[in-house]
Every structure is written in C-alpha cells, then in structure tokens.
Amino acid sequence: MEHTVKAFDEDITRLRGLIAEMGGLAELGISEALSALVSGDEELARRVVARDKKLDALEAEVDALAVRVLALRAPMADDLREIVAALKISGVVERIGDYAKNIAKRIGKIDGRAKFEPLTLLPAMGEIAAEMVHDVLTAFAARDPVLALEVIERDEKVDAFYDSIFRNLVSHMVENPSTISTAAQLLFVARNIERIGDHATNVAEMVHYSATGTYPREIER
C-alpha cells in the first residue's frame, strides 16, 4: 500500500510538472507573439508558431499519463478530482497556446505598425492575460482556490482593454480606410487575448472545483 501511494504521488507530481511546463510554454508564446507584433520580428513569430507543436505533444502526454493513473491506481475523491482537472486543464492550456500561435501568424499580414495606438495597448493587455495563465497554474499546483478567484476577477481588466482597443481601432479605420486590413488583424489580436483571459478564467473555475469540490459563483462573461 505504501508503495502504491508513493507511486501515485510520483505520478501526480509528474502530471503537475507537465501542466506547469505547458503553462510556461503558453505564457512564453503569448509574450513572444506580442513582442514580435510590436517589433515586426517575423523570425520570432515563426518560432512561436513552431513551438505550438510542443504544446500539442505535452497535452497528449498529460492525457496518456492521466489515463494510466486512472487505470492503474483507481484514485478516489480529491485525487480523482485532481486527475480529472488535469485532463480538462491540459486541453484548455493547449488552446491558449493556439491563440498565441494565431497572434503570431498574423504578424506577416500587418503593415504600418508604428501608427497604431493599440500597439502599445495590446502588449499591456497581453501581459495581464499571460499573468492570469501563470497564476492560475500556480493555483492548480498549490490547490489554491483563493488565487483562482483572484484570477477570475482580473478578467474584467482584460475585457476593459478589449473594449477600449475595439473602439480605438474602429475609429482608426473610419479615419484611415487604407489601413483597414491591418486594423482588422489587430482587432483579431485583441480578440485572441480576450479569449486567453476567458480560458484562464475557465481553468480558474476548474481549479476552484478541484480544490474545494464547488464551482465559484457564476460570473457573467
């Protein structure tokens, strides 16, 4: 029995490690995609796109390990909830990586960078979203429902940035019709970041559930 418990703890530790690694890559993807956006560095953008495959592979590894743990150890109660949370969270973090990749893919389509005010707002917005991703995975590793709630609250800031950038870009389009195509790309970047915030919030709800057995009160998104 002692042996089994130890083996289970090792599996859980490995599972947490894999998810932390996924989170680190997703965070890096977000911040590098936004630096590439501001600097126009297409080489960096390509690296972000290429790195996304690593996230896909890690998700498959988390799923395979989780399935193995479920099959071999038949965990109960809190342990079972944690494995289930890991399975769901790996899927969401992989999708957060997709958004970073989507941002990186737009960089080749963006012209006349320096003229857009949102180019200073988007990195600030992205930083909040990347921190949400970071903190929610810290909350998962520490089973910390209070930190999970803090992440959920921060999503409002991301939404406020989004609204402001949206209005700014639409005005910009009206005044400079020749830049509409680029402005549309920046709109999608803003939207991608906004979705990253939503997904981090989603994960925070799962972490709260995994740590306490209850979902946080419904938050309107």
Added chain:
Amino acid sequence: MEHTVKAFDEDITRLRGLIAEMGGLAELGISEALSALVSGDEELARRVVARDKKLDALEAEVDALAVRVLALRAPMADDLREIVAALKISGVVERIGDYAKNIAKRIGKIDGRAKFEPLTLLPAMGEIAAEMVHDVLTAFAARDPVLALEVIERDEKVDAFYDSIFRNLVSHMVENPSTISTAAQLLFVARNIERIGDHATNVAEMVHYSATGTYPREIER
C-alpha cells in the same frame, strides 16, 4: 460481475446521451444565432444567450458522472478511453456553445443588415460548421473513426468561407467607412464560426483516438 457490467453500460449510455444533448443544443445555438443575425431578431438572440447556461450545467453533469464512473467502476482500456474522451469532449462542446452565444450577443450591435453580402454567406458557413458538430458527435456515439476523418476534412470548406468573407468585409469597409463598426462585428461572427469548425475538428481527433487508440495524421490548421 454481470451486474457491474450492466451498470457500467447504463452509465456509458447516459454519458453518451448527455453529450448528444449538449451537441444538439450547441447545433441549435449555432443555427438560431445565424437566423437571428439575418433576420435581426433580438428576442431569438436572447434565447440563444440564455440557453447557453443549460450547456454549462450539462458539462458539469457529464464531468460529475464521468468522475463517478471512474471512481466506482475503474474502467479499463477502451472503456477508460471513452470516459476520458467524454470528459474532454464535454469541455469543447461547451466552448462551441460559447461561440454561438458570442454570435448571438453581437446581433444588437449590427446595423444596416441588408446591405452586406456576407449575410448570405455566413449562414451557409454556419450550416457546415453546425453539421460538423452534429456529425462528430454521431461519430463519438458510434465510435466511428471514418466519420471523424470526414469531419476533419470538411474544416477546409469552413476555412475557405472564412477567407472569402474576410476579404469581402475588408473591401466593404474600404468602400463604406460608415459601416465599419457593423462590418467588424460580422468579421467576428465569421471568426467565431471558423473556430467552431476548429473545435469540431478537435473533437473529431479525440473521437478518432478514443475509437482507435491513435490520433489521425497531423493536420495543419
């Protein structure tokens, strides 16, 4: 033993039923959101938004049942893979519902509907995406990897629609700066449908995995 197997089969049947119900609601959400878009029916749009809560509740129900099955029946091999697939798929279908809700929420912000060509293209695009959602859940229920592959292939059509609508809307914006704000909303609608196709493709990959133990060859998205 016979009793346990029977109880397990009942649980799996219920799990499939819940996921089929989620899929049906998501499909309905997509098609109603797009009818509301074309007709400008804000009451219908509000119903789509309200119905999304039902999807959230069903996801929680799938998760709770899957956890119970894992805890009580400790399924192995194919059965375990199916439960894990159900856990991941419920999360994705819930997000597909979010996209339908997002489309519905934009309807109040859209003016001068009749003048936009994409208003005839978006419902056609949405229909393909809704069918992908329908068929991939049929594939899940039937453990049919061939149908899952067909769904994956259909995503190219959705992407082609998206590219065409994007170009159309940007040209429209350039020619009619006064309608930029509405055109931007339609761009997001197109993007939401495109993401629904991506998510259906994601589910199709999980169904393929659940049915065969292997992922389909990597498809560049």
